[in-house]
Amino acid sequence: MTLKSLLAASIVALTPMSVLADELKIAVAANFLKTIETLSQGFEKQTGNTIKVSGGPTGKLYAQIENGAPFDIFFSADQKSTKKLEDDGKIKAGSRFIYAQGRLSLWMPNVPAGVEAADVLKKGDFKHIALANPKAAPYGVAAEQTLDKLGLLETLRPKFVMGENIGQTYQFVATGNAQMGFVAHSYTVDPKHVNTGSYWLVPLSYHSPLDQDVVVLKKAENSKTAQAFIDYVRSAEGKKIIEASGYTVPN
Amino acid sequence: MWHIFGVEIDPNPIWTTLSVALTTTLVLLIIGVPIAWKLARMTSRWKVLFEALVALPLVLPPTVLGFYLLISMNPNGMVAETLRFLGHPDGQLTFTFVGLVVGSVFYSLPFAVQPLMHAFEQVPQALLDAAKTMRANTASLFWQVILPLSRRGFLTAATLAFAHTVGEFGVVLMVGGNIPGETRMVSIAIFDHVESLEYAQAHVLSLIMLIFSFAVLLSVYGLNRKFDVKVG
Incomplete structure (x- = not known):
């Protein structure tokens, strides 16, 4: 018996849940x-399932999914x-619905x-x-x-520096290279950031509205675990977590 | 705006990319020569240390290199302070053309230094000594002996530095700020098109890049054959 199979056998023996446990692969937009x-x-705590999360820019994830990436669920921006x-x-x-609405926030570290x-x-x-590149x-x-609403779009345009996503935009401000920036409220709500x-x-x-859609992908059409995760996201507990992270959850 | 295959293409990122790549290549040749010469002639056991240092940008992921440049070139940092002391209006290099060149010089350094170094190592010491007995000064040594003997090295260094900078993405992403007409390079423009699902534009822009780069490489390698120098 190889070490690997021994290990696998003991894991199965020690965790009765693992017989039922499933693994989900989730693609998620960087801001979420x-x-x-x-x-x-x-x-994972509730169900014993494992979730593997891949974050990235929405357009990249979309291209990957169109070309056969093995994701079960896609949380888009x-x-x-x-x-x-x-x-x-x-x-x-x-399966497509809005799981969260993003909130925009102007962070001014020097004000x-x-x-x-x-x-x-x-x-x-x-x-x-x-700001993030529109x-x-x-x-x-x-x-x-x-900025357009404030009548300042064209006045301020020469001062624009653009990140390719909201995380990079945050970086420009956090490193002091830009004096302020429009970021996701999920950053400003977090004192770590x-x-x-x-x-x-x-x-x-x-x-x-910054409506963010989620979809269950074809591959997971019949997956009970994928549906269970979606149900969890829509549950009261899930809603609480999403709102605490700086998003609005539409009814 | 250009119209190619019925697709509208903004040519500005192409000009920016060419300017950054050309400037970077020029700077790299100027600073690369003394570095490569010193390394080629070095006999000390410290040589490996310097060789490894020069090769480091090959290892570091470009976004990581870019991130450290973003931190070190921020307007409150030491680099900015030094530049202000030297008379630069605000000392900020990030989000500027010069900042992109600085980043690209770090990023493409090994691609210029290594071919030069290998070329210089082939220059026979005896030849240099002979020239010196004829009282050749450093300038004429360089222009009349070293340069003609290492033409291929220069050509390779310039080509690789240029091509590598044209294809740069990570560093530009981090320190560029995507300002149209200033710091938006082709690689970023392609990425933007892919991100906004404008695949037609992405394809055309990529095709232009490929054809252009292939033409450059082809002509350089063609020249390279002509330059075949035999020593000794």
Whole structure:
């Protein structure tokens, strides 16, 4: 008996759950990565299943799924890619829904709390403002819409520096290379990420909704575990975790 | 805007990429020559240490290299402070053309230094000594002896440095800031097209890159054959 099979045998013998336990592969948009990890831990504890999470930019994950990536569930950052997958017949029928709405937030590490963000932006006393590239990320589109609403889009455009995703945008600000930036509220809500200066939680009326879709992929059409995870995400506990991470959950 | 196969292509990233790659190649040849020469002629046992140092950018993932550049070039850091002291208006290199060149110089350093070093190692010491007995100074040694003998090395170094910079992604991603007409390079533009599911644009832009790079490499390797120098 090889060591490997011995090990495998003892694991099976020691954990009765493992006979039933299943493994899920989940693709998740970068901005929701931290939250999905918290959700998976809760789910794993409840059910004994294992979840393997792959984070990345939505467009990349979409391209991978279209080309046969072995994911069971896809948490997207938008609705465009999930609708395309639905049109292409790559998802379990009827499985597409909005699991969270992102909130946009302007982080200003050098501005004390209590100062109006609109005034800071109008004054324009900074060299760079970071946002996600609107071509690559919905948060970038929302940031442009917000500035447009304030009538400052074209004035501030020369100060733009753009990250390819919301994480990179956060990095530009966190390393001091940009003086402020539009990030996901999932960052500003977390004191590990944002503990200096202040932030402005952009009202939902300033930009079109940042609806984030989830789909169960064709491969997991009949997987009870995949459905159980979706149910967990929609449960009261799941909703609480998502909201605590800086998102709104639509009813 | 260009229209190729009915697809609208913004040519700006192409110009930015070429400017960054050309400038980087020039800088690398200028700083690469003394480094490569020193390394080629070094006999000390410390040589391996310097060789390893020069090769390090090959190992480091570009985004990691870019991340450290992002940290070290931030406007409150030492680099910025030094530049301000030297008269630079605000000392910030990130999100600028110069910043991209600095990043690319680090990123492509081994690609320029290693071919030069190997070429210099082939220059016979006896030849240099003979030239010196004829009272050749350093400049004429370089232009009349070393350079003609290491033409292939220079050509390879320039080509590799150029090509490697054209294909750069990770470093540009981290320190560029994707500013149209300034720091948005082709690799980033392609990535953006893929991200926004504009596959037609991504394909056309990639095709332009491939044809252009292939043409450059082909002509250089063609030249290389002509330059075949025999020593001794």
